[in-house]
Amino acid sequence: MSLLKSYRSIAGSEIIDEIETLAERLAGKSVVHVNSTKVGGGVAEILARMVPLLNELGINTRWEIVKGAQDFYNATKKFHNALHGAAQDITEADFKAYAETVEANASQIDLGSDFVFIHDPQPAALVKKREQFKNHWIWRCHIDLSHAAPLVWNYFKPLVSSYDACVISDPHFSQELPIPQTLIAPSIDPLSEKNRDLTKAEIDKVFSHLKIPRDKPLITQVSRFDRLKDPLGVIEAFEALGPRPGARLLLVGGSADDDPEGAIVYQEVMAKAKGNENIIILSLPPTSNLEINAIQRGSTIVVQKSLREGFGLTVSEALWKSKPVIAGAVGGIPQQVIHKHTGILVHSIEGTTYWMRQLLRNPDMAQKLGENGKEHVRNNFLLTRHLRDYLLLFLMTENPYSDFIRL
Numbered sequence: 001m002s003l004l005k006s007y008r009s010i011a012g013s014e015i016i017d018e019i020e021t022l023a024e025r026l027a028g029k030s031v032v033h034v035n036s037t038k039v040g041g042g043v044a045e046i047l048a049r050m051v052p053l054l055n056e057l058g059i060n061t062r063w064e065i066v067k068g069a070q071d072f073y074n075a076t077k078k079f080h081n082a083l084h085g086a087a088q089d090i091t092e093a094d095f096k097a098y099a100e101t102v103e104a105n106a107s108q109i110d111l112g113s114d115f116v117f118i119h120d121p122q123p124a125a126l127v128k129k130r131e132q133f134k135n136h137w138i139w140r141c142h143i144d145l146s147h148a149a150p151l152v153w154n155y156f157k158p159l160v161s162s163y164d165a166c167v168i169s170d171p172h173f174s175q176e177l178p179i180p181q182t183l184i185a186p187s188i189d190p191l192s193e194k195n196r197d198l199t200k201a202e203i204d205k206v207f208s209h210l211k212i213p214r215d216k217p218l219i220t221q222v223s224r225f226d227r228l229k230d231p232l233g234v235i236e237a238f239e240a241l242g243p244r245p246g247a248r249l250l251l252v253g254g255s256a257d258d259d260p261e262g263a264i265v266y267q268e269v270m271a272k273a274k275g276n277e278n279i280i281i282l283s284l285p286p287t288s289n290l291e292i293n294a295i296q297r298g299s300t301i302v303v304q305k306s307l308r309e310g311f312g313l314t315v316s317e318a319l320w321k322s323k324p325v326i327a328g329a330v331g332g333i334p335q336q337v338i339h340k341h342t343g344i345l346v347h348s349i350e351g352t353t354y355w356m357r358q359l360l361r362n363p364d365m366a367q368k369l370g371e372n373g374k375e376h377v378r379n380n381f382l383l384t385r386h387l388r389d390y391l392l393l394f395l396m397t398e399n400p401y402s403d404f405i406r407l
């Protein structure tokens with residue numbers, strides 16, 4: 001069976017038929033996706049699953065990454081934080097390291113595909129080379145730009161303005177730009193190792209292998225060790241449950257190749273959790289998909305207490321596993337968590353503690369939230385919907401002056 005057809009029983013026949021119809025119009029076209037890491041973080045997570053599907057549909061798709069030295073990753077991490085609205089100390093040297101690195105990458109990467117799909121700020125300046133090619137350029141922004149620091153946004157805005165279109169994950173991220181902006185939410189793959197159904201034996205095996213105790217309910221956050229994911233806030237919220245919380249807290253994290261801050265934040269988290277036997281901190285390699293799947297499934301409550309978020313794939317991952325989710329009301333999270341229907345939205349450490357306690361005491365409510373959450377993800381945040389939207393985007397970009405796509 002083809003890869004695409006295996007989604008029919010989960011996502012429904014209609015969307016599969018739509019994808020096949022749209023793909024026929026694009027057969028033989030080529031696409032190159034460019035980002036800055038093949039492992040770690042949501043962008044890599046999606047591309048790893050999206051690229052094979054596009055190829056299977058007859059759209060010749062490659063995935064390239066921009067590479068640089070430490071000064072490039074330091075600069076782009078600061079840009080990332082600043083575009084999310086966090087205060088950063090950014091210097092001329094950062095812009096210089098950025099521009100020079102992207103310029104060097106431009107000669108290494110084949111940008112001649114029909115569609116050049118650039119993800120996030122790291123490779124954004126490649127667009128300076130577009131004049132050499134007669135093709136279409138799309139900037140796919142995974143960041144919440146609604147509080148973007150002017151210094152950094154003013155640098156990127158002219159670059160973004162040179163694209164044919166910009167894709168954002170939430171309507172609030174829209175900016176004043178002279179190009180069309182399209183809303184496309186990210187997605188999870190229900191058949192990936194990260195999200196596929198697991199047997200109880202598979203889950204038990206991961207827990208015993210990782211030596212995670214299961215004597216108490218488990219409250220879990222899965223996130224890169226990043227300040228914007230607020231791991232320290234999660235610990236504070238958990239500690240406020242009191243000396244006998246009746247649960248354990250598990251913070252699972254890893255690093256991404258393009259994130260130089262992970263090791264520092266990990267140390268901060270370890271220091272804060274020290275001495276509390278109910279808190280477990282686990283650092284896993286970024287390829288631990290089965291392990292994350294089992295941990296999410298074996299958890300009682302999943303938390304994603306982000307302070308800023310593009311979309312937050314971990315939320316859909318947990319909802320797909322029918323877990324009650326407590327998540328920060330930021331970025332694309334409210335699309336996934338409809339308060340008291342598909343999960344719980346929080347705005348503070350106190351609110352997080354309150355809802356941890358409520359859900360621990362009220363398993364019926366927790367179960368209902370999880371069940372609703374799964375259906376919400378099925379209807380809105382599966383890879384098939386995302387793929388359909390990208391195919392439509394390609395067709396729209398090819399026909400910019402048309403309101404209709406004739407099939």
Ligand code: UDP
Nearest residue numbers: 041042043045223224252253254312313314
């Ligand atoms: N992830 C992982 N291991 C970790 C931490 C995160 O595999 O230690 C995965 C997580 O399951 C999700 C992705 O990385 O698929 C994170 O995506 P999200 O959109 O939540 O956040 P980002 O890291 O892109 O800001």
